[in-house]
Each structure stands twice: as structure tokens, then as C-alpha cells.
Amino acid sequence: MTTSKNQPKSNGLGATVIEYPASTNRQQSAQEPKTAPVHKLDLLQHIPDCMFKRYVLDVAKMTKIPVNTSFLVGLGIVSTVTARCYVVMYEDRGYQPLGLYILAEHDSGTGKSWMLKTYQTPVFSSVKALVSDWQSRKQAAKAANEEFNEPFPDFSYDTDATPEGLDQTLEATRGYFALASAEKGLANSISGASYSTGKTNNDLWLKGHGAEHHSSKRSKRGAYNGDVIGAVVNIAQPGLVQTVLTQSDHSGAAERCLMISEESLLGKRKHGREHRHFPNEGDQGAYDRIMRGLTVLATQNQPIDQLSGYRLSRDDWDKVFALKDEVEPHTISGGKYSSQTLKSIVGKVDIQVMKISANLAILDECPPGLIPSQWVDAAIGIVRDMLEYTYRLLIELDVIGTNALEDSVIAYLSEKRTATRRQFDQAKRKSKPWSELPKASTGQAMRDTIDGLIDKGIVGEFEEFDAANGKKITTLKLIA
Incomplete structure (x- = not known):
């Protein structure tokens, strides 16, 4: 995972700082799974x-x-x-x-x-x-x-x-x-x-x-x-x-x-x-x-x-x-x-x-x-x-964390069957868990999350012909 210059030096109160990569041109790799072992509360x-x-x-x-x-x-x-x-x-x-x-x-x-x-x-x-x-x-x-x-x-x-x-x-x-x-x-x-x-x-x-x-x-x-x-x-x-x-x-x-x-x-x-x-x-x-x-x-x-x-x-x-x-x-x-x-x-x-x-x-x-x-x-x-x-x-509770973001994409595609990235953005940007993210990071987080699901073989991205507009469009579908 790419780290930012502004990332805190301290690891905080127990776990790694979660960051969304700032670059859209980097080589995409599978996102890390949710890592939140149970915190022993006493x-x-x-x-x-x-x-x-x-x-x-x-x-x-x-x-x-x-x-x-x-x-x-x-x-x-x-x-x-x-x-x-x-x-x-x-x-x-x-x-x-x-x-x-x-x-x-x-x-x-x-x-x-x-x-x-x-x-x-x-x-x-x-x-x-x-x-x-x-x-x-x-x-x-x-x-x-x-x-x-x-x-x-x-x-x-x-x-x-x-x-x-x-x-x-x-x-x-x-x-x-x-x-x-x-x-x-x-x-x-x-x-x-x-x-x-x-x-x-x-x-x-x-x-x-x-x-x-x-x-x-x-x-x-x-x-x-x-x-x-x-x-x-x-x-x-x-x-x-x-x-x-x-x-x-x-x-x-x-x-x-x-x-x-x-x-x-x-x-x-x-x-x-x-x-x-x-x-x-x-x-x-x-x-x-x-x-x-x-x-x-x-x-x-x-x-x-x-x-x-x-x-x-x-x-x-x-x-x-x-x-x-x-x-x-x-x-x-x-x-x-x-x-x-x-x-x-x-x-x-x-x-x-x-x-x-x-x-x-x-x-x-x-x-x-x-x-x-x-x-x-x-x-x-x-x-x-x-x-x-x-x-x-x-x-x-899937309010924050990478799995919550992934689950949001999967649930949306399960209901809609196919959708463009733009359609997903417009439908979910103001809903949890996306609304929990800083506004400036939401779009990049959506792109990274979808790319991660593609890398994992859960989502596919396909070119299709849209008869209504007479143009080719790129759509997302669940494939796993």
C-alpha cells in the first residue's frame, strides 16, 4: 500500500493507519482484507x-x-x-x-x-x-x-x-x-x-x-x-x-x-x-x-x-x-x-x-x-x-473499513446486475460507508475499491454497446 508523506509516524492506539492511495496511475493490486482482531477490553x-x-x-x-x-x-x-x-x-x-x-x-x-x-x-x-x-x-x-x-x-x-x-x-x-x-x-x-x-x-x-x-x-x-x-x-x-x-x-x-x-x-x-x-x-x-x-x-x-x-x-x-x-x-x-x-x-x-x-x-x-x-x-x-x-x-459493524466499502459495491451490483462507475458514484456517494470518508477522498476510494474487487476476481468490467445512446460504455458486473 502506498503511503503518504503526511502519514503519522506513530501507529496510533493499536493498528495500522488506513490510507487511500492518492495516485490513479499506480499499478492496482488486491486491497488488504479487513484486519481488526478483537480488542481485548478490560x-x-x-x-x-x-x-x-x-x-x-x-x-x-x-x-x-x-x-x-x-x-x-x-x-x-x-x-x-x-x-x-x-x-x-x-x-x-x-x-x-x-x-x-x-x-x-x-x-x-x-x-x-x-x-x-x-x-x-x-x-x-x-x-x-x-x-x-x-x-x-x-x-x-x-x-x-x-x-x-x-x-x-x-x-x-x-x-x-x-x-x-x-x-x-x-x-x-x-x-x-x-x-x-x-x-x-x-x-x-x-x-x-x-x-x-x-x-x-x-x-x-x-x-x-x-x-x-x-x-x-x-x-x-x-x-x-x-x-x-x-x-x-x-x-x-x-x-x-x-x-x-x-x-x-x-x-x-x-x-x-x-x-x-x-x-x-x-x-x-x-x-x-x-x-x-x-x-x-x-x-x-x-x-x-x-x-x-x-x-x-x-x-x-x-x-x-x-x-x-x-x-x-x-x-x-x-x-x-x-x-x-x-x-x-x-x-x-x-x-x-x-x-x-x-x-x-x-x-x-x-x-x-x-x-x-x-x-x-x-x-x-x-x-x-x-x-x-x-x-x-x-x-x-x-x-x-x-x-x-x-x-x-x-x-x-461495517460502518468503516475496507470490507464495508467492498460490500457496498457488491450489494449494489447484486441489486442492479450491471452499472457504470458513474452510476455507482451517483447512487452511493452520500450513503454510508462512503459518507464517513473525507469528501476529497471519496472518489479515489471508490475507484480503488472497485479496482481491488476486479483484482480479486469478484467484479468484472466489460465494454458494451448502449443502443439508447449509440455508444460503447464500460459496465461493472459481479462475476464471483
């Missing part, structure tokens, strides 16, 4: 021994779901509460909310709802107790003929909410929302796939990741004008990640998410009483206590600009900048992270480090202020691992 290796690490392991064993999924789902649920309690500060400007966006897909019948509910239970019980106390005080005030102006302790999880539906809740919560579900319908809503018109309409959801300003106008229903702050946890059937990737239409939806698709343990699980597992009582009690305390604070729904903040030290910011410098060269045209999705993910690595490190510090009961370096180091390791994992996941 997120907990980055976290020192602590209550939450042990609890994540126990919940994974109890529900019989892989531990990386358990960690991301658990941390995501924690962030649905911490997002209403604290923020994390940039070094030189503003802040980020703590809400994470987690997409985890897993087979049906594998305990997804059980895992989700396990992490949510102390939040549910705390909200129930707070609402009960509020109602008792309200009734007592009414019986005493006294004014009662305490705000309602408003916190709930929406499981399948459209942007229009969320709009009606934001006024009461001062812009906060929490989405959590074990069904794929939530992904359809947030990606816009549930809209028959083809529009995504996920602006509110996108802005909630960074506490951006949102202004809506709805006819005959409530509207909202202010900051929106959200967190999302969706653990659902296979196809969840693909839905968000393909339906979000480069809106930035997928790029805000930490996405995972681990192989299930179906066929390997043991169900007898001797194989049951429950979390350690001490860790369960500590997790419940921390989450109940956070929920009390979260239900107050204080304006985000009044929340206390966490921050990284100067030295830890230097580590974050080093991570950004490490991955930046691979966003160059034709580089490993040059697809639109991956470039956007790379652009948000500092934000993910900020959010993850602050949430880990809160679980370690660190007060607002400086985040201990161990949690920043852990977050950097997690984000680096997730970037490599996501790169390989996108190849596996």
Missing part, C-alpha cells in the same frame, strides 16, 4: 480497588452480563444523578455537566433489565421516600391552614421519550432529564429513527450532553427556553449501536456516546442455587448510601450554574493534552480516525475524561474541588481503551 484494569469496582464485578456476576457492560451501565446510572448535583470545570473556560451517554447492546434474555434496575434501585427508593415526606408535609400544612411552598422533589427516568415529550418536563426540572431503558425504542427516539419523515429531530438530546441552551416552540403543548442537561443509559438488543450510527445522520448523536457490544454469556451460564451470586453487603450498603445522598441533592434541581464544581490539576490537564496529541495525527485524511464519526469522537476525548473522572471521584466520596490524580489516570485509560474499541467496533 476497563476495570484502569481503576484501583474501591467500592464501585467491587460492586460492578458483583453485579456482573449476579446478572451474568460481562463486566465492561456492567461498568458502563453502572457509571451511566450514577451520572444520571450526579448531573444534577455537580459540574466539572475546564482549565480555562466554563464547565461540563457530568451526564454520560451510554449505549450497550446485549442479547435478549440476558438480564439487561435486571442489571439496569439493580443500579437504579437506591435512586427509586430515595425518590419514593422524598415524595412521601413532601406529601406528608403538604397535608400537614393544609390541615394547619399554612402556606406550603416547598418544591416537589422531581426526579424520574424516561424510558422512551421524544424531544416533544421531554420539552413538557423540562420546565419543572430546570432543564434536567434522565433517560434509561432496556429496550431499543429509546435509541429510535434519540436518534430520530422513530420519525417517518426522515428527520432526526434530536437537537435537545444532543445539547443535553454539554448543557447547551435550548429553545423550543410547540403548538398546543409546553415549551422550554433554557439550558438542558441530560444523561442516557440504553442497554438493549443487538442492533442498538447500528441504529444510532445509521439513523443519526451525522448529527453528533453517536459521537457523544460510549458504545459497547460484548458477546453474551448465553450457553455458558449456570442456574443452580449454588451458582447464584449477590453483591457484598458492605459494598451494596455503601453504594446505596452514596446514591441515596446524591438523589436527595439531585431532586432539588438547582440551576446548573449554581452547582459546585470538580476540577483537574494542571499536571492532570497536561496528561489530557498528551492524550489529545497522541490521537490527533490519526484524524488526517485517510488516517485511522479520519471517518466523520471517529473524528468527532476524538474531538471529545477531553470531555469524556472530565466526566468520567469526576463521577469516579464522587463515588469515592471526594468532596467538590480537585479530583485526585488516580481518577484522572483511570479516566484517561478508559477513554483510550474505548477509542480503540470503538474503532474496531465500527469496522465490525
Whole structure:
């Protein structure tokens, strides 16, 4: 494969940089097959021994779901509460909310709802107790003929909410929302796939990741004008990640998410009483206590600009900048992270480090202020691992990678039987996976991909007489 002068010297985070040759006159040879061995993901290796690490392991064993999924789902649920309690500060400007966006897909019948509910239970019980106390005080005030102006302790999880539906809740919560579900319908809503018109309409959801300003106008229903702050946890059937990737239409939806698709343990699980597992009582009690305390604070729904903040030290910011410098060269045209999705993910690595490190510090009961370096180091390791994992996941899902390009040509010719290169270009240029490539590289990538398939003996190129135009044309056909 011809390399460019601009190719990064570093091999990146694990694999060779993918490039499309710049010359059309070179001798064509067969393209390299997809080379993306499974990335061994072990997120907990980055976290020192602590209550939450042990609890994540126990919940994974109890529900019989892989531990990386358990960690991301658990941390995501924690962030649905911490997002209403604290923020994390940039070094030189503003802040980020703590809400994470987690997409985890897993087979049906594998305990997804059980895992989700396990992490949510102390939040549910705390909200129930707070609402009960509020109602008792309200009734007592009414019986005493006294004014009662305490705000309602408003916190709930929406499981399948459209942007229009969320709009009606934001006024009461001062812009906060929490989405959590074990069904794929939530992904359809947030990606816009549930809209028959083809529009995504996920602006509110996108802005909630960074506490951006949102202004809506709805006819005959409530509207909202202010900051929106959200967190999302969706653990659902296979196809969840693909839905968000393909339906979000480069809106930035997928790029805000930490996405995972681990192989299930179906066929390997043991169900007898001797194989049951429950979390350690001490860790369960500590997790419940921390989450109940956070929920009390979260239900107050204080304006985000009044929340206390966490921050990284100067030295830890230097580590974050080093991570950004490490991955930046691979966003160059034709580089490993040059697809639109991956470039956007790379652009948000500092934000993910900020959010993850602050949430880990809160679980370690660190007060607002400086985040201990161990949690920043852990977050950097997690984000680096997730970037490599996501790169390989996108190849596996045929969103990027040479096989995805080849498959697009093969599928098109299977349907059309014959086509010219120009016809293929016009039909597929704006569709995935081609739309993931830099625009300047798309035409060359199409030519190289077709030439590679010809070299492999899968596609043939033939001269034919076009009676309609009275000219000879060159057409492509599948021959294998």
C-alpha cells in the first residue's frame, strides 16, 4: 500500500493507519482484507480497588452480563444523578455537566433489565421516600391552614421519550432529564429513527450532553427556553449501536456516546442455587448510601450554574493534552480516525475524561474541588481503551473499513446486475460507508475499491454497446 508523506509516524492506539492511495496511475493490486482482531477490553484494569469496582464485578456476576457492560451501565446510572448535583470545570473556560451517554447492546434474555434496575434501585427508593415526606408535609400544612411552598422533589427516568415529550418536563426540572431503558425504542427516539419523515429531530438530546441552551416552540403543548442537561443509559438488543450510527445522520448523536457490544454469556451460564451470586453487603450498603445522598441533592434541581464544581490539576490537564496529541495525527485524511464519526469522537476525548473522572471521584466520596490524580489516570485509560474499541467496533459493524466499502459495491451490483462507475458514484456517494470518508477522498476510494474487487476476481468490467445512446460504455458486473 502506498503511503503518504503526511502519514503519522506513530501507529496510533493499536493498528495500522488506513490510507487511500492518492495516485490513479499506480499499478492496482488486491486491497488488504479487513484486519481488526478483537480488542481485548478490560476497563476495570484502569481503576484501583474501591467500592464501585467491587460492586460492578458483583453485579456482573449476579446478572451474568460481562463486566465492561456492567461498568458502563453502572457509571451511566450514577451520572444520571450526579448531573444534577455537580459540574466539572475546564482549565480555562466554563464547565461540563457530568451526564454520560451510554449505549450497550446485549442479547435478549440476558438480564439487561435486571442489571439496569439493580443500579437504579437506591435512586427509586430515595425518590419514593422524598415524595412521601413532601406529601406528608403538604397535608400537614393544609390541615394547619399554612402556606406550603416547598418544591416537589422531581426526579424520574424516561424510558422512551421524544424531544416533544421531554420539552413538557423540562420546565419543572430546570432543564434536567434522565433517560434509561432496556429496550431499543429509546435509541429510535434519540436518534430520530422513530420519525417517518426522515428527520432526526434530536437537537435537545444532543445539547443535553454539554448543557447547551435550548429553545423550543410547540403548538398546543409546553415549551422550554433554557439550558438542558441530560444523561442516557440504553442497554438493549443487538442492533442498538447500528441504529444510532445509521439513523443519526451525522448529527453528533453517536459521537457523544460510549458504545459497547460484548458477546453474551448465553450457553455458558449456570442456574443452580449454588451458582447464584449477590453483591457484598458492605459494598451494596455503601453504594446505596452514596446514591441515596446524591438523589436527595439531585431532586432539588438547582440551576446548573449554581452547582459546585470538580476540577483537574494542571499536571492532570497536561496528561489530557498528551492524550489529545497522541490521537490527533490519526484524524488526517485517510488516517485511522479520519471517518466523520471517529473524528468527532476524538474531538471529545477531553470531555469524556472530565466526566468520567469526576463521577469516579464522587463515588469515592471526594468532596467538590480537585479530583485526585488516580481518577484522572483511570479516566484517561478508559477513554483510550474505548477509542480503540470503538474503532474496531465500527469496522465490525461495517460502518468503516475496507470490507464495508467492498460490500457496498457488491450489494449494489447484486441489486442492479450491471452499472457504470458513474452510476455507482451517483447512487452511493452520500450513503454510508462512503459518507464517513473525507469528501476529497471519496472518489479515489471508490475507484480503488472497485479496482481491488476486479483484482480479486469478484467484479468484472466489460465494454458494451448502449443502443439508447449509440455508444460503447464500460459496465461493472459481479462475476464471483
